[in-house]
Amino acid sequence: RAFLYRLWKGNVSSKMLNPRLQKAMRDYLAANKHGVRFRGPRAARRSRAQLLCELRRRAQVRTLDGTEAPFAALGWRRLVPAVPLSQLHPRGLRTCAVVMSAGAILNSSLGEEIDSHDAVLRFNSAPTRGYEKDVGNRTTMRIINSQWYKKPDYNLFTPYIQHRQRNPNQPFYILHPKFIWQLWDIIQENTKEKIQPNPPSSGFIGILIMMSLCREVHVYEYIPSIRQTELCHYHELYYDAACTLGAYHPLLYEKLLVQRLNMGTQGDLHRKGKVVLPGFQAVQC
Ligand code: C5P
Secondary structure (H helix, E strand, C coil): CHHHHHHHHCCCCHHHCCHHHHHHHHHHHHHCCCCCCCCCCCCCCCCHHHHHHHHHHHCCCCECCCCCCCCHHHCHHHHCCCCCHHHCCCCCEEEEEEECCCHHHCCCCCHHHHHCCCEEEEECCCCCCCCHHHHCCCCCEEECCCCCCCCCCCCCHHHHHHHHHHCCCCCCCCECHHHHHHHHHHHHHCCCCCCCCCCCCHHHHHHHHHHHHEEEEEEECCCCCCCCCCEEECCEEEECCHHHHCCCCCHHHHHHHHHHHCCCCHHHHHHHCEEEEECHHHCCC
16 A cells, blocks of 8 residues: 555655566566667656646657558558548547556446546457446547457557458557657656666557547546555456556556646545546647
8 A cells, every 4th residue: 555655646666566576677678679779868857837748749649641661552541541540539529538447447436427528548358338337338449459459469460451441430540659659758758767668558658649639638547546456457357466567568657657747636546546637739838
């Protein structure tokens, strides 16, 4: 619990994680499987307002549009949705919910509040049926990672092509790796410790996508509430602290950054696991 109280205040370091998670982090740093090099400055102590402006300026959502190699030559310009993600809601969305799949959302009774937003983002195969009281039943968007998308971690292109052909009217995008790694840079620049050299979690990516589409973003059970346990997902009996605190993903550092941006109340954070963030349209720079 002491760890949780410190996380709510933004006052934790990886040294406070259990030894297994610390070792996993060290191993990922040593392996550096994506060959990440970071030359930028670290831990510039930016204010909340400065951070928001930095994010608005640099965290512009990008998806594959089929104009770049090798996709252009493969006819992807006609394969990707004609309407870009940024134009899907041309008049913008007012408030949006980002619903993490964490076990801590069980018994939250947040369903009604979640469904009251203009749009609801969920992740991977997270179900609503049978969990409506806690997670709601509306889903406007999903972020699917390439592990979930028909299994293979690497070959996501063939299933993407098939899915586009079978569901041409469903706006379904592949995020551009430049967007993902730009987010990684921003996390590292604003963190004193060396973060894992692996992509940010889909939770963090989803939060930033919604900040670009909505005037206000309500994030549920990303920074854990008082209900926190090691239950990884609300829909699965599997326990692992890494799901909430990270091993592969720089999840702890993402959460510390999001904690700094929170404009919601401490009560909502503790009881609902809720963080409130302004959308980029609502940020004055
Ligand atoms: O596990 P999955 O990738 O489907 O979860 C989606 C996102 O929710 C993760 O990328 C992570 O950011 C967040 N999450 C979390 N704590 C958990 C489970 C998921 O913060 N216990």
